[in-house]
Amino acid sequence: MRHAPVPAVPFPGPVPRRCALLCGALVLVTSCGWGMGDGGAESGGRPGAPTGVTAEAGSATTVHVMWNAVDGVETYEVHRGGTLVEEVPASDRMVDVTRLRPSTAYAFTVRARDAGGRLGPHSREVRATTPAAVADDSAPTRPGSTRGRAAGSRAVQLTWSAATDDRAVVSYDVYQSDAKVHSVGGGQTAAVVTGLRAGTRYSFTVRARDAADNVSPSGATVRITTPGSDDGSATAPEALRAASHKADGAYYIDLTWVPPRTDGVVTEYRIHLDGRPATSLVYGGDAPRDRAEYSFYAGRRSGVTHRVRVRARLSDGTWGGFSDERKVTTGDGG
Incomplete structure (x- = not known):
């Protein structure tokens, strides 16, 4: 049944859903890239397998899973082992899988489903291990020295200095305006956000998270305008x-x-x-x-x-x- 449209003024903030992890010496991993999918369906008309799948522990009970776009799909299925745990709309390429056990290794795959209900094959399997649970009521400090620059007309590069925690920082969450768009491991202090538009102004913040899911205040807001123009x-x-x-x-x-x-x-x-x-x-x-x-x-x-x-x-x-x-x-x- 069609939901009736609802007037909504003012409109909500952005909900971007694309980015890619920047590891080591700024090597871009196309894990949530827009327009970086497999290019189409397989023979037989089924969607292709999602590529660029990654999994990163976000806390003792969560894992952040990301993947590239697949053309012509309606939803994605995220599987933990042989169990379907999340369904994600086509506009998203990421999800936080929650209610996991601490100190446990998990394996994830992603499948694409088209509008006709046809499921594609599983992606390659990726693994992540949640850290041990801790009794901790203290949030990490805010990430410092957040900086960014345009990396072409459709991407920006973000860097920040490490936050501190009385236990350990497990992950960093990257926000575009007020929407979480990515998560990286606690040992990483850089990311590249992709799938943006030329000649458009964006704002980003970073928050640190510990194993107990305590989240820091946001670091400084970085405002970047991508170069070029878009008619x-x-x-x-x-x-x-x-x-x-x-x-x-x-x-x-x-x-x-x-x-x-x-x-x-x-x-x-x-x-x-x-x-x-x-x-x-x-x-x-x-x-x-x-x-x-x-x-x-x-x-x-x-x-x-x-x-x-x-x-x-x-x-x-x-x-x-x-x-x-x-x-x-x-x-x-x-």
């Missing part, structure tokens, strides 16, 4: 149509459009009316893929001409390009 055409909704109808003495504007073909499923749109934001439209878990529609109140006067356009919030938390603008006059067609 938005690749991320704009297409085939926008606008009409009006009358109901109970009032006029409504009826819109339909084709969702942009971007990475992941678009679940939020912003409607602009006469050059200004009018409302946000948020869908549930079954957001439209082929045709979206929305109707909203436009007043009680007939013969009023409005200009309408639509844009989508993308998986990296930024807003995509605007659709072509359409004009609609209240009273025309209804």
Whole structure:
């Protein structure tokens, strides 16, 4: 059943879900890369196996699992041994597997499922061992000296100085705005976040975590603008149509459009009316893929001409390009 869209103003913060681990001498591991997948389905039409799968203990009871995108999928399944433990939407390439045992070795694989329900093969198996549990009420100190720079038009490189803890720092969580996008081991103090857009401003923070899941305050915010430009055409909704109808003495504007073909499923749109934001439209878990529609109140006067356009919030938390603008006059067609 289709969830009814819910107006939501102001819109929520970004929820980017892509990054890659930077190990040792800044070697990029494409573990959550956008556009770094296997390139398509296998023979027989099934999705391919996810690549770049990594697992890193986040605390004594959690492991952070990441992988690359697979084209044309709807969900990912994360398996611990032979048990399905998480299902993740296509817009995400990471998950924290929780409720694990301390001091225990675990093996994980990931499978992709397409819109037709076809499952691809398991990825290669990756392993992680949770540290011992400790009685600890003290959070680590905040990471210091956080710095960043653009690494091309679609990635940024982050570094920070190590936090301290009365026991040990087990992991660092990387946030883009207020959304966690990555986790690295406690011995690492660098990461590369990928899958970004050219000419776009982003902000990042880092928090330290210990084995007892105590989390530090955020380190300093790093604000970086990726170089280049993006005209938005690749991320704009297409085939926008606008009409009006009358109901109970009032006029409504009826819109339909084709969702942009971007990475992941678009679940939020912003409607602009006469050059200004009018409302946000948020869908549930079954957001439209082929045709979206929305109707909203436009007043009680007939013969009023409005200009309408639509844009989508993308998986990296930024807003995509605007659709072509359409004009609609209240009273025309209804």
